[in-house]
Amino acid sequence: MKPVRLAIVGATGLVGRTTLDVLAEWQIPLRALRLFASDESAGRMMTWNGRSYALEPLASVPLDVDAAILATSRKISQQWAPRFREAGVIVIDHSSAFRMDTDVPLIIPEVNGRALNGHTNLIANPNCSASVVVLPLAALNREFQLRAIVVDTYQSVSGSGQDAVAELDAQLADSQSPAKIYPRPIAHNVFPQVGPFDVRGLCDEEQKVVDELRKILECPQLSIFTTTVRVPVRVGHSAAVTVECMKAVSRADVETAFRNMPGMIYEADTYKTPREIAGKQEVFVSRLRVNESDPRWLQFWAVGDNLRKGAASNAVQILMELFRD
Ligand SMILES: NC(=O)c1ccc[n+]([C@@H]2O[C@H](COP(=O)([O-])OP(=O)(O)OC[C@H]3O[C@@H](n4cnc5c(N)ncnc54)[C@H](OP(=O)(O)O)[C@@H]3O)[C@@H](O)[C@H]2O)c1
Structure with missing residues (x-):
């Protein structure tokens, strides 16, 4: 360089x-x-x-x-x-x-x-949520072409900046400490809202995930459904992802596609959590399940450091x- x-x-x-x-x-x-x-x-x-x-x-x-x-x-x-x-x-x-x-x-x-x-x-x-799921989705799109995806995120507080981390810490130390950055207390809690809601009921982050995945994957018509959830984790965004491909897939072919994708690590026999991957560059993908009755559908778990790859x-x-x- x-x-x-x-x-x-x-x-x-x-x-x-x-x-x-x-x-x-x-x-x-x-x-x-x-x-x-x-x-x-x-x-x-x-x-x-x-x-x-x-x-x-x-x-x-x-x-x-x-x-x-x-x-x-x-x-x-x-x-x-x-x-x-x-x-x-x-x-x-x-x-x-x-x-x-x-x-x-x-x-x-x-x-x-x-x-x-x-x-x-x-x-x-x-956006840091899109970054965590886009590598495995791109791997699937290259091999099998995506038809629809459902992304449910579990987003850490560091995704909202240093004041949000301080808000979590203050509430963990004192349960009466008020919510200022977030709409509800974040300590010992989760809420299905990341950013303000629009007139249709989508929150800001949900629209960003839809728009940005379509742009990066160059699939402007891709059906994307998402629920973005804030969780009391310091660093690391996770996502449960459900995918419909254009054609039936086998577990072995999906594993090969995941293993060939740079920037991500696929694990067949275990899974990672945000605590375990904080500070790491790669996105970790695991818990692959191909639907037995309709093998165009599959599910996986992805987790990545929002401050690093995100x-x-x-x-x-x-x-x-x-x-x-
Ligand atoms: N956090 C994530 O995981 C993540 C992921 C993807 C994208 N982003 C985006 O990245 C950006 C930064 O996020 P962050 O999490 O790092 O936020 P942050 O921890 O709140 O840091 C904000 C930074 O902006 C500086 N700043 C504030 N006012 C400024 C001014 N007038 N001129 C120059 N600098 C100013 C602050 O400086 P002081 O310390 O002096 O106040 C601080 O260095 C945001 O747009 C965020 O949406 C964040």
Whole structure:
């Protein structure tokens, strides 16, 4: 990979800090690194790879970088991504602001990395729930063609940022601690709502999963049903997935398709939980069941680290593709 001059906006947040970990672990060659956060954090120091960096406020586009990873709110991305883009800085954006724009590739490198060709300086990183299920779904789509899918998610609180993790911790310490980020108390609880509801009764996350899976899989008509559920887990999103393929499948053929898919690990005899995979890059797939009475239907369990494949490491993979030697 060619050495890159990189900016990270939101460097102090969960995704920003995980990005710094991944950059160091994968020994990504950086010629320069600039770290941005809110005005409140500006001036504080962060250490990366043994060097100290002063956190900067985002006052103007840094013109001395080649690329920027935006790991902050949708509102800030809406405000700043177009300015970076116009200044010739390639943006990899973690927010939902531009994911469905037709001129913005929404990339999982193992699935649709070729969609980076001809990018116009703005690339979107997918939603963390879509990222956890899209690898096994892409494997099935390549071999058997998908007809319909049902995705039920079990989403950790780190998916909502550092304040949500603090809210879970506060409620675990004191059951009277109020819900501020979430619509209900999250400690010792689950609720079938991730984001606000629309007039049809879908919550924001459910619509994102539908839209983004269709875009990444390049299946605009695919029938997708989803229920997104928040659970009191710190890190790691899980999903129970039911799939109807266009043709009957055998367990052996599905296992081969799963084993051939890069970025995921298929396990036939056990299953993984969020606690076990936090900090890992791969998506783990298990509990495969092919319906005996109608073998076009199958089910599986998928779990992945929302901060890694769901965010930071997928963005670093995109960066590696963009600056490939
Ligand atoms: N968490 C996940 O699993 C996940 C997965 C996929 C996508 N995403 C998306 O990634 C983005 C970041 O999520 P997160 O979980 O890392 O959130 P977070 O933990 O709440 O971090 C937010 C970051 O934004 C910074 N920030 C706030 N106001 C700013 C400003 N005016 N200028 C510059 N930086 C500012 C914060 O800096 P301070 O510390 O100074 O406040 C912090 O570094 C969101 O769009 C989210 O939807 C998250």
